């Protein structure tokens with residue numbers, strides 16, 4: 070048999086199916102399974118968005134290839150949305166639309182790094198980031214974050230980990246899996262560090278729409294005219310608009326970066342899928358209030374999760390995720406997650422999926438479930454610890 074490449078063989082298996090497979094053994098003794106594995110809002114997309122998607126999908130225009138960087142209407146709408154959110158202008162020419170934020174990251178990596186290079190990635194990390202790097206022969210170099218620091222990464226520690234092969238620092242804020250929010254001051258310190266060391270700062274802000282300005286104050290990086298020399302911002306339409314199946318994300322970066330990433334986009338996706346783009350261009354301004362309303366839904370879910378969980382267990386809680394620390398006496402995370410899925414019908418992800426040093430943690434994507442169902446958590450978690 071021909072060989073498989075060592076880089077793909079060295080890449081982890083997809084995390085979510087692995088966790089869901091344990092639940093195949095659940096016999097329903099504690100009621101219907103509660104699936105808190107994947108980060109996908111449990112409520113539906115706005116009905117008018119669905120209607121527009123259907124209409125666009127049936128059109129001849131959406132069946133044709135489109136511009137490599139995405140349809141101008143969506144690029145303009147996202148640029149305006151950024152201006153509203155961050156209080157700073159970004160040009161539509163600084164936006165590329167991608168087939169989701171995962172691909173945005175993978176394609177941005179083609180621009181910033183080569184095989185053998187490394188990126189500093191705070192741990193716990195989002196597993197697909199590490200997988201994308203591994204698959205491309207690049208190293209995700211752990212930048213350990215501590216519960217005592219609310220899982221906010223430390224720029225001073227980062228400075229000590231940079232070497233001649235470091236090409237970028239990656240921050241995910243609000244974070245997956247901890248939900249932690251990086252305060253603007255810390256983001257600015259990382260931007261400063263990246264600028265000083267001549268590397269990129271990649272900011273994945275997939276979850277930015279789920280917190281209020283008070284909870285997650287926008288950074289001011291776009292207000293600095295020099296931002297294109299250091300910053301690459303990644304965005305996802307999957308969560309905020311509840312359309313992960315339509316695969317829409319974005320890379321916001323300077324024009325030269327866009328010119329380079331255009332090569333990757335042309336090669337890997339040719340153009341983003343058209344129907345979703347048409348509908349999303351309408352949705353960005355039209356659904357601003359709906360998005361704001363969803364913040365209240367998420368806040369209610371977070372409150373329900375907080376009320377249900379034992380304080381001692383919760384190491385971090387933010388937008389979307391609770392990151393639990395297993396109590397003394399409980400098995401390690403892999404065994405605990407398997408037990409919860411197979412015996413208690415509670416599906417969550419074990420810490421080791423999120424990088425080194427996470428053996429005592431579980432991630433619960435509480436935002437997937439309605440507040441009433443989160444009240445089931447104590448009963449489901451019972452029996453894990455003596």
Ligand SMILES: Cc1ncc(COP(=O)(O)O)c(C=O)c1O
Nearest residue numbers: 108169170171245275305307318
């Ligand atoms: C931090 C982060 N980035 C990117 C993604 C992927 O988003 P998309 O569906 O747009 O590819 C996720 C999904 O869970 C995520 O948590």
